[in-house]
Amino acid sequence: MLGKGRITADTALRLTRKSIMSPGFWMGLQMDYELEVEKDRLEGRLDREVGRYRKAG
Secondary structure, eight states: OTTSSOOOHHHHHHHHHTSSSOHHHHHHHHHHHHHHHHHHHTTTHHHHHSOOOOOOO
């Protein structure tokens, strides 16, 4: 938390005991954060390195 580490399954289960939020909620926050960090890190590269999906036909 606060940039000091990631939310692990263990942390999610512990946070659930202290809140009304589910473990999936806490894990989802972590996943969203990691995706945003990678999106920022790979900015521009994805379009150059990986083509867009195009429907066949």
